[in-house]
Amino acid sequence: KAGVTQTPRYLIKTRGQQVTLSCSPISGHRSVSWYQQTPGQGLQFLFEYFSETQRNKGNFPGRFSGRQFSNSRSEMNVSTLELGDSALYLCASRGGQGTDTQYFGPGTRLTVL
Amino acid sequence: AQTVTQSQPEMSVQEAETVTLSCTYDTSENNYYLFWYKQPPSRQMILVIRQEAYKQQNATENRFSVNFQKAAKSFSLKISDSQLGDTAMYFCAFMKQNQGAQKLVFGQGTRLTINP
Numbered sequence: 001k002a003g004v005t006q007t008p009r010y011l012i013k014t015r016g017q018q019v020t021l022s023c024s025p026i027s028g029h030r031s032v033s034w035y036q037q038t039p040g041q042g043l044q045f046l047f048e049y050f051s052e053t054q055r056n057k058g059n060f061p062g063r064f065s066g067r068q069f070s071n072s073r074s075e076m077n078v079s080t081l082e083l084g085d086s087a088l089y090l091c092a093s094r095g096g097q098g099t100d101t102q103y104f105g106p107g108t109r110l111t112v113l
Numbered sequence: 114a115q116t117v118t119q120s121q122p123e124m125s126v127q128e129a130e131t132v133t134l135s136c137t138y139d140t141s142e143n144n145y146y147l148f149w150y151k152q153p154p155s156r157q158m159i160l161v162i163r164q165e166a167y168k169q170q171n172a173t174e175n176r177f178s179v180n181f182q183k184a185a186k187s188f189s190l191k192i193s194d195s196q197l198g199d200t201a202m203y204f205c206a207f208m209k210q211n212q213g214a215q216k217l218v219f220g221q222g223t224r225l226t227i228n229p
Contacts, residue, residue, distance in 0.1 A: 043219040104158035
């Protein structure tokens with residue numbers, strides 16, 4: 001099976017702009033989670049989607065949002081970008097209810113100037 | 114809230130040696146999962162090994178094994194016959210056993226360098 005894919009791999013934006021990141025899970029996986037990785041804060045959970053519904057949300061401002069489509073692909077949107085949003089954004093998929101292991105994509109490196 | 118602590122920010126060993134990475138966690142849950150992920154310079158997060166808390170037997174995957182001490186809330190990773198390709202950041206992670214929403218709680222990571 002193909003792994004989790006994320007696009008784009010690298011992104012440069014300026015403060016105030018908005019950005020959309022995309023994640024395609026492993027075929028058959030219905031759950032997609034997003035994580036932010038920074039040198040200072042480490043890996044932090046953003047949100048999880050299952051069957052197009054957000055089931056869990058981390059402690060991030062409302063500028064961070066997401067959605068999931070019927071084919072399980074997910075997008076994450078960050079509006080009004082701040083310098084502190086510069087990070088590696090990782091997407092992970094798992095099979096669904098009752099399955100516990102998350103498999104990660106290669107990440108999207110976002111730089112905010 | 115759950116917390117995961119990795120007390121060794123960096124470690125360095127020679128190729129073929131055995132190395133142990135430490136991890137402790139804090140939780141009031143009885144049913145949960147523990148994971149070790151590695152993140153090489155490519156930044157791809159790769160699952161190394163997983164452990165269900167209800168299983169007393171320690172998980173093993175080839176050269177990788179864990180020492181799971183539930184009462185002490187300790188979950189260390191042992192890498193035997195270390196190889197240059199093992200050089201990476203290693204993250205310990207905790208997840209509640211939950212039929213619904215799930216999230217991983219990560220430690221700060223240990224940077225492991227295998228020297229030739």
